[in-house]
Amino acid sequence: MIRPATVFLTTLFIGCLVLLALLGHAHWRQKTELSQLWSQAELAGQLRLTDLVLCTEARYTRHPSQADRHSAFQEHPGALEHFPTGSLIPAPENRR
Numbered sequence: 001m002i003r004p005a006t007v008f009l010t011t012l013f014i015g016c017l018v019l020l021a022l023l024g025h026a027h028w029r030q031k032t033e034l035s036q037l038w039s040q041a042e043l044a045g046q047l048r049l050t051d052l053v054l055c056t057e058a059r060y061t062r063h064p065s066q067a068d069r070h071s072a073f074q075e076h077p078g079a080l081e082h083f084p085t086g087s088l089i090p091a092p093e094n095r096r
Helices: 004-032 034-046
Strands: none
Touching: 004 034
16 A cells, blocks of 8 residues: 555655756757847847737737727727736726
């Protein structure tokens, strides 16, 4: 019969190994893709891209400064939320 403490410690040990593997993988990817990141940043500078795209689904969550003022029922008080990011990123303050 296996003791519950043995099951717990084994699960904890495996979880720690997985966490260490994930951290090692993230560190390795960061080192290998740093040159690509710099080239993308240089391209964005050459193209003069200014706004960060936060989400792609709802028009008003793409970037707070790029809200679409003409979409029907977007800010209606009784309107249903169609996109999940609308619950994470509220509409800009000037639209409320």
